Amino acid sequence: MHKVGVTGGIGSGKTLVCEVFKRLGISVYNADNEAKNILNSNAEVRKSIENYFGQDIYKNNSLNKKKLAEIIFNNNEAIQKINSIVHPVVRQNFIAWCKSHENKPYVIEEAAIIFESGVYKEFDYTINVFAPEQIRIQRVMERDKATIEDVKKRMQNQMNDDERMKLANFTIINDGTKMIIPQILEIHSKLVNQ
Numbered sequence: 001m002h003k004v005g006v007t008g009g010i011g012s013g014k015t016l017v018c019e020v021f022k023r024l025g026i027s028v029y030n031a032d033n034e035a036k037n038i039l040n041s042n043a044e045v046r047k048s049i050e051n052y053f054g055q056d057i058y059k060n061n062s063l064n065k066k067k068l069a070e071i072i073f074n075n076n077e078a079i080q081k082i083n084s085i086v087h088p089v090v091r092q093n094f095i096a097w098c099k100s101h102e103n104k105p106y107v108i109e110e111a112a113i114i115f116e117s118g119v120y121k122e123f124d125y126t127i128n129v130f131a132p133e134q135i136r137i138q139r140v141m142e143r144d145k146a147t148i149e150d151v152k153k154r155m156q157n158q159m160n161d162d163e164r165m166k167l168a169n170f171t172i173i174n175d176g177t178k179m180i181i182p183q184i185l186e187i188h189s190k191l192v193n194q
Contacts, residue, residue, distance in 0.1 A: 002106035002194060003098065003122065007114040008129030009158050010151070011136030011143070013174035015131050018110045020184045027101045029094055031111035035086050038093065041064045048085045053078075072151050085118060105192045113169050115159050125192075128168035128186060130161055131175050 006028075008014045016026045038045055040062050049057055053071065057134055072078045094109055096151075101107045106124075114120045131139070133155070140151045165171050170190075172183045 001098070001102050001104055002124040002191060004106050004108045004191060005114040005120055005123040005126045006108050006110045006129065007112060007120075007126065007168075008174075009131070009133075009161060009164070010080065010112065010154050011131040011139040012131045012183070013139075013172075013180070014110050014112070014129045017127070017172055017174070017180060017184060018108060020181060021108055024102075024184075024188050026106065026108055026188070027104055028108045028110055029097050031109055032092055033113065034093055035090050036063075038086060038089050042089060045085055045089055049082070052081055052085075073157065079157065083097055083117065087119075091122075106194075107154060113158065115149065115164055116157075120167060125169040125191065126162045126167065128171045130165065130171050130173050134160070 006014055006018055008017075015030075018030070022028050040046070041050065046058065049063070052070065055067060059067075068082070074084055098107055108127075109123070111117075111119070114123070114126060120126050133138050136155075137148060140146055140154070141148060142153075146154075170187050172180055172187070174180050
């Protein structure tokens with residue numbers, strides 16, 4: 001079984017691409033969703049977060065995401081700290097998840113910062129989902145009801161598109177002009193036949 005990472009800049013369409021892979025019968029692990037679950041449900045993670053960010057980082061028994069976002073998006077040290085707490089637990093969770101999907105030709109992990117975190121080295125293949133920055137900004141503003149400034153701040157914490165394309169084994173263009181399903185089917189065929 002091959003492990004495949006799907007990544008791309010915020011608003012590029014990673015989730016849409018992964019939904020198509022799911023329709024093809026491929027199991028998809030969403031690292032960002034799992035990280036959110038772990039932040040709320042894992043007692044050790046929660047304790048570490050409270051020790052670093054303060055008791056009030058949790059509100060009504062769940063993480064105050066807005067407060068955390070305000071802290072980490074303006075503080076590289078805080079981003080590194082949260083990543084150092086959560087990422088190892090997500091990695092362990094993914095490895096355990098893979099064991100229950102060993103009968104598949106490949107599985108996918110969808111994650112925003114596969115290259116930035118260095119976790120891409122754990123994958124057999126990586127797929128980058130690309131959309132031009134202006135399209136991504138518009139999508140995220142509509143999806144998250146965010147301002148252009150907020151979206152650009154979030155983008156600053158991610159690798160640029162050229163670097164992602166150089167590192168990825170495959171790139172899916174999701175700019176509204178090129179159909180994504182044929183691109184996904186071509187990659188799927190290659191991965192199944194590896």
